[in-house]
Each structure stands twice: as structure tokens, then as C-alpha cells.
Amino acid sequence: MPKSLISLLLFIIVSLGGNLCHAETRIIEIPLTLDFSLLRSFLVRQAYKGPMESAQVVNKDEGCTQIKLWNPVIGRENGNLKITNQIKVKAGVKLLGMCLDPVSWQGKVEVIQSPAFDPDTWIFSVKTLDSRLLDEKGEPAFVANIIYSLVREYVHAYLDQFKVNLSTPKRDLEIQLPLFFKDDKRREVESWLKTLRPGLPEMTDQGVKIELAMRVAEPVPTEQEEELPDEEVVTDLTQGDRQAFIKYWETWDAYLVREIKALAGEPLTRKEKDVLLEVVLKTRHQFFEILDSGHTDQDLVRKQFLWSWQRLAPILRHHLLDEPHGSLFSFLSFFTAADALAVLDRLGPSLGLEISESGLMRLARLVAKDQKYHSLSYSYERDSLLQKILGLPPLPPPTGPGLDVEDIPLEDFGVDDREQRSGRIWDWLVKPAWAGKGPTGLEEIKPWLYWRTDSEKYFKAVFTLVDHACQDALAKDGLDPKYHELFLKIARASAWQESCWRQFIKKDKSVTYLRSYNQSSVGLMQINERVWRGVYEPKSLCWDIKYNVRAGAGILELYFRRYALKRLGNDHNLDDSTLAGLIYAMYNGGPGQYKKYLKRHAVKKYWLSDRLFAEKFTQVKAGDLGKCLDCLRTGG
Structure with a gap:
């Protein structure tokens, strides 16, 4: 009779005496999986406590008889566990204080074990069925009978001591599961858990699985x-x-x-x-x-x-x-x-x-x-550990202002509205970035108040800033050089689309950083603070234009290399304009836009943001940037 059928019959017999009284119920099975890696970890913690995960199985007669195991590997063989160990055996006879005729052998031992589980104690255990000795190449070893005898006597008994008490995950499940139901449902869930019964252990490619059968109220089924x-x-x-x-x-x-x-x-x-x-x-x-x-x-x-x-x-x-x-x-x-x-x-x-x-x-x-x-x-604060785990290259530390304010009075900049500042932008570009000019950092912001300077010079400065940020992003990662020029054009069009090249705006008599209409994104590249939470310094995104542009360039490069090209492949048939539109759609709406944009492109039904970006990219590609100045001059 199959194990699953035996398990089901045992569950039905036990649950008939339960106290769950629903008109319609069903039995579900919750997998409790002991992965091979987990079993190995438990085994090492219990039995391989020596240096380099070794176990001294036997050492008697002052070292005349020894067995040492190390480097255990757990897998499956048909319906059983297989533990493969490196092994070293020494066998001799102790006589008159001497070890006579010792025989030594080193190789591998494969131990075949049957998994078992006690439903009353919730203890998982094993029983050795057989073992095989192999040479270092994995071939059957020919050794003296005394070696075989010692392995069967000591190694089998030693490994049969391996046990895992699974009452802890059972107890945790009984505590955890009701927490994931509405308050008025938790008492009922607790009654379901009283019917929890384990089945027999079954071998899978992943490890040993024990199905925990539980009777629950029957809801209307839906597809996953x-x-x-x-x-x-x-x-x-x-x-x-x-x-x-x-x-x-x-x-x-x-x-x-x-x-x-x-x-x-x-x-x-x-x-x-x-x-x-x-x-x-x-x-x-x-x-x-x-x-x-x-x-x-x-x-x-x-x-x-x-x-x-x-x-x-x-x-x-x-x-x-x-x-x-x-x-x-x-x-x-x-x-x-x-x-x-x-x-x-x-x-x-x-x-x-x-x-x-x-x-x-x-x-x-x-x-x-x-x-x-x-x-x-x-918290919105940057989390360098999260950034590393996600595989995102860190930006250079912010060296510009990271102010903890929403706006700054115009008078704090100490510059009259009529003052012409024709040279400061270029002075800034040729000096070390964000050289400190004062305790507040306002001097670094002044060059980027676009309404205070000549619009053409401001535009050239921002244009140069975007290009420098793109070069930094390309220097860090592996985007194919044949796409570098296209990437620069996408970044320029994105900066135009996102903010009309502005990091700061004038609001009443104050200066503040640019925010999106829904207050979610900030700065020239409109970095979404929620989406990129933990990846970038939030205050620097707001007040440090160089940091903001570098972040935007890094995000664009990420979507270009790790999403668009990876999924399309090197032999894709998208033209530059379509590829640019795809990358911007993901920049604007996340990786879920990959399929959505391609579907829109296939039927030529584009979103407004798609069309607006396409217009800007076409002008950037053609070198026609006259409307950039119009955008700055009109503030829209």
C-alpha cells in the first residue's frame, strides 16, 4: 500500500474522534521539508564536532583501533538517504602494550539509511541498511575483512544515533499560523491545528518530506x-x-x-x-x-x-x-x-x-x-548591506549638501535676484566636485538655480553633468561598448522628460528641490524614494544634484543591461528608438513594464509617457535640443 494512502487512512482514523465539526471540510497537507543541506547541518552539529567537520567514531586500545569520518555529504538513493564520508580506518591487535600487525586504509564510505518518523514524539531518525567502501576514485574498494567488520560494527551504530526533534517547528506552526488570520477566525484555526497529524517520511529530490495533514473548513477554491x-x-x-x-x-x-x-x-x-x-x-x-x-x-x-x-x-x-x-x-x-x-x-x-x-x-x-x-x-536611510545583497554598485559618497529641510529662503543664498552669475557654473565643473564653501553647503546649490543665470550656460552645465554621470555608470559595469552612445542619448532624454533638467525650483520666496506631482520622486532624475528605499541617501537625492544624476544614470544602466539586454538577447531586432522606449518605461514603472511596453509597442497603443519620451529621444538623437531651452525658460 502506498505511503500516502497509509498516511491518509491513519489521519482519518485519528481525526474521527476530533472536535472539529464543520458540515464541509477537507484535508490539506502542509509540507515539512528536511532539505539535504539542512539534514547535513543537523548531522554535523550532532556528530561531526571535530576539526574540519570530523568525527572520531572509535579510538580504543590506545589508538590501535581507530575510525575517523569527515566531510559528510547527504543525498538520496532510491527511497533512502545516502551519507557519503571520507573515512580512515586503523585495525590492529593490542598485546603486551603493543599494537600488532595494524592494518590501515583510507577511502570513502557510503552509508544507506532508511528515514523514520515517530508521530507521537515528532522525532525523525534513521536506520542503517547497508554500507559500501570505495576508493578515492569512487570505485569499489577491496579491503581486509577486518576493515569491513569494524565499519559495520562502529560506523553503522554511530550514524544510527542521528535524530532530529521536530516538535519545535510543530509548536512554532501552532503559534504562527493563527497570526495570519483575521481575529474572528483565529479560534477556528486553532481548532484546525488540533487535527494536525504527520504522515510517513518520503524521499524527494530536495530532501525528506513529511506531509502534515490538517482538516480545515472547505472554502470556495480558486486558482493560484x-x-x-x-x-x-x-x-x-x-x-x-x-x-x-x-x-x-x-x-x-x-x-x-x-x-x-x-x-x-x-x-x-x-x-x-x-x-x-x-x-x-x-x-x-x-x-x-x-x-x-x-x-x-x-x-x-x-x-x-x-x-x-x-x-x-x-x-x-x-x-x-x-x-x-x-x-x-x-x-x-x-x-x-x-x-x-x-x-x-x-x-x-x-x-x-x-x-x-x-x-x-x-x-x-x-x-x-x-x-x-x-x-x-x-526607514528611507541608505542600507549598504541591502545594496550589496541586491548586486547594486554603490555610488561614491555624497560630497554635496544633504540638508534636513524642505526649503531654503532665497535671502539665505545672499545673492540678489538681479545678479548675473555667468562664470560660476564653469568654475564648479573644473574644480573638485562639491568643494566645501561654507558650513551650510548653500554655495554648491547656487549654480543650479537656473532662473538666476543664462539659460544656455545652465543647460550646457547640466548636459555635461548628465554625460559625466553616464560615463561613471558605464565605467563600473559591463554594458557592451556598442550601446554606450545610445545609453547617453537615453539618459539625456530621460533627464529632459523627468524634470526639464531641473534639480531645484523657486517656490514663493524659497528654494526647494523638485518633487513629482504625487510627491513620490525627487530631483533632476526623479528618483522614486519608496522604490529605491535603502539604496540611496535620501537627503542627498534631494539637495545634491550630482548625486541625484548619478543615481538616475545607474538605474538606467541597470535596466539597460540587467533587464532589457539580458531578456532580449544580443540578437534582438528592436531599433534604437524602441529599445530606448522600453528602457525608459522600466525606469518610470519598474521591471513589470518590460512585457507591458512590448505589448503596447506591438499594437502601437502607447501611453502618454511613452509618446512624450519618444518625442524627446528623437530630438536628442537628431541633436535638436532647442526645446530644452524652451522648457527651462517656461519652467514646464
Whole structure:
């Protein structure tokens, strides 16, 4: 009889005496997965405590008989576990204080073990079935019988002591799961958890999986969404609702960052970093778009949590479970809880699943390597660790002003409105960037108050500044040189489109930095503060024009190289104008715009922002920049 059928029959027999009384219920299975890397970490922590992950299995008769194991590797062989070790055996006879005729051999040993699980104690264990000795090349070894006998006597018994008590993740699941349901549903969820019964262990390509069967109320089933959904449930927001929605999402975004930062110090591949970055950018851009619409999707956090989990779980499992540190049980609890949420979500929204702040807080503590309490605070300050994990090259430290103010009175600049400042821009460009001229940093801002100087000279200065920032971005990364000129033109057109080349504007009798109509983006390159939270210094984006332009150039280069060219391939058939439009669409709306823009292009139904950028790019490409001056002169 198949194991899964036996497990189901046992569950039904036990649950008949339960206290859950729903007219319609169904049995779901929550996977508790012991990845091979996790099992190895547990094994090393228990049994390989010597130097370089070694184990002295036996050492008797004053060293006459010894067995040493090291470098264990765990995998599968059919329906069993296979542990491969380096092994060194010494066998002799102790007589009159001497070790007579010792035989030594070194090679590999493969130990085949059957996994077992006690549903009463929740203890996972193993039983050795057989072993094989191999030479260093992996071929069957021919050794003396005494070597075989010692291995079977001591190695089998030593490795059979390996056990993992899974009551901790079970207990954590019982605590965690109710936190992800609405208050009026939690008592019912607790009753579901009383029916939780483990099945028999099964071998998978990933490791050992134990299905935890649980009886839940039967909701209306819905299909699982494979992509981050675009549509939102439109709900008009009061001011109070809006603030609550923002705070709720900010807690989720802070949790997502905490989850990603658990990978600090891990040898992430470029592909893994790309996945992490895309998750961050897509979820943030989607939130911003919904917020900007004036409506909300009340299930947004739940959808984003589950969508991101599908993409992050393989990376987190691969890197967090391969070290025998003290966080292993917490990580196992973390993965089990998150997998349970994914299973429950497939039953449909009527189940009442809700990603609560308290639930996120507890998951954050589980995934923290240092196991300390962490708040999920939402800060705009630059996070160099997050920047490194996402694979983003750091900008040079800001050397210009990073003021903690919203505006500055015109009189503080000490310059009369009628004063002509024809030479200062060029003086600035040939001197070391942002050379300090005063304690407040206002001298560095003066050259960029475009209404105080000749517009042609101002434009040439900003144009040069954008080009220098592009050269810096191209020097850091590997964009093919054949695209360098195109990249410069895209950056120029983007600066024109985003801000009409302005970092600062005059407001009443004050100077302030340029903000977008919806207050989300700042400066000449209109960097979205929410989307790029933690990546750039927020005050410098506002008050340091050079820093802002460098950030924008870096973002454009990122979308060009890591998104457009990577997905299109070197043999793409897009002309320069279409490729430029695609890159700007992502700059403006995130990586989700890659497919959307190409769909719009295919049917020639462009957004207004697409058309406006295309006009500017055409003029930049042709060298016709006369309208740039008109833009500056009219302020629009």
C-alpha cells in the first residue's frame, strides 16, 4: 500500500474522534521539508564536532583501533538517504602494550539509511541498511575483512544515533499560523491545528518530506496566481484608511528587506541577485501605482507575500540551511510556516488568510541569523548591506549638501535676484566636485538655480553633468561598448522628460528641490524614494544634484543591461528608438513594464509617457535640443 494512502487512512482514523465539526471540510497537507543541506547541518552539529567537520567514531586500545569520518555529504538513493564520508580506518591487535600487525586504509564510505518518523514524539531518525567502501576514485574498494567488520560494527551504530526533534517547528506552526488570520477566525484555526497529524517520511529530490495533514473548513477554491497580479480591488480611501494601508504595506516591505538581509554574507550568484532585486522593485512599484491611483487592494500584502515567497524560497533554502549554526530550528520553522501559508492560500480568499503585522514580526525573528528581536521599522536611510545583497554598485559618497529641510529662503543664498552669475557654473565643473564653501553647503546649490543665470550656460552645465554621470555608470559595469552612445542619448532624454533638467525650483520666496506631482520622486532624475528605499541617501537625492544624476544614470544602466539586454538577447531586432522606449518605461514603472511596453509597442497603443519620451529621444538623437531651452525658460 502506498505511503500516502497509509498516511491518509491513519489521519482519518485519528481525526474521527476530533472536535472539529464543520458540515464541509477537507484535508490539506502542509509540507515539512528536511532539505539535504539542512539534514547535513543537523548531522554535523550532532556528530561531526571535530576539526574540519570530523568525527572520531572509535579510538580504543590506545589508538590501535581507530575510525575517523569527515566531510559528510547527504543525498538520496532510491527511497533512502545516502551519507557519503571520507573515512580512515586503523585495525590492529593490542598485546603486551603493543599494537600488532595494524592494518590501515583510507577511502570513502557510503552509508544507506532508511528515514523514520515517530508521530507521537515528532522525532525523525534513521536506520542503517547497508554500507559500501570505495576508493578515492569512487570505485569499489577491496579491503581486509577486518576493515569491513569494524565499519559495520562502529560506523553503522554511530550514524544510527542521528535524530532530529521536530516538535519545535510543530509548536512554532501552532503559534504562527493563527497570526495570519483575521481575529474572528483565529479560534477556528486553532481548532484546525488540533487535527494536525504527520504522515510517513518520503524521499524527494530536495530532501525528506513529511506531509502534515490538517482538516480545515472547505472554502470556495480558486486558482493560484503565478504572476504578481496587476489588477486591484478598487476601494475608495478615506484619509484614515489610506494611512493605515500605507503603514500596513510599509511593515510588509520592511519584513521583505529583513528576509532578504538574512542572506548577508552568502555567496549569491548573479541570477539569484537578479531575482532578489526584481522582487523588491516589482512589489514596490505595484504598491506605488495602487497608492497613486487613490484606491487600494486590501489583499495586496497577502498577494505580494505569496508571490515573492515562490521566488525567494529556493534561494533562502539553498543558502540558509547549509551551516550547522544555532538558527537551524528557527529556519525550519520559518520555511514550514511560509509553506503552510502558500498551501492555505490555494484554497481561496474566503478562507480568511491575512498577512498580519504580528505574523510578519514573528517570521522576521525566525529568519534572523542572530536570533535577536528586530523591529520592522520603515526607514528611507541608505542600507549598504541591502545594496550589496541586491548586486547594486554603490555610488561614491555624497560630497554635496544633504540638508534636513524642505526649503531654503532665497535671502539665505545672499545673492540678489538681479545678479548675473555667468562664470560660476564653469568654475564648479573644473574644480573638485562639491568643494566645501561654507558650513551650510548653500554655495554648491547656487549654480543650479537656473532662473538666476543664462539659460544656455545652465543647460550646457547640466548636459555635461548628465554625460559625466553616464560615463561613471558605464565605467563600473559591463554594458557592451556598442550601446554606450545610445545609453547617453537615453539618459539625456530621460533627464529632459523627468524634470526639464531641473534639480531645484523657486517656490514663493524659497528654494526647494523638485518633487513629482504625487510627491513620490525627487530631483533632476526623479528618483522614486519608496522604490529605491535603502539604496540611496535620501537627503542627498534631494539637495545634491550630482548625486541625484548619478543615481538616475545607474538605474538606467541597470535596466539597460540587467533587464532589457539580458531578456532580449544580443540578437534582438528592436531599433534604437524602441529599445530606448522600453528602457525608459522600466525606469518610470519598474521591471513589470518590460512585457507591458512590448505589448503596447506591438499594437502601437502607447501611453502618454511613452509618446512624450519618444518625442524627446528623437530630438536628442537628431541633436535638436532647442526645446530644452524652451522648457527651462517656461519652467514646464
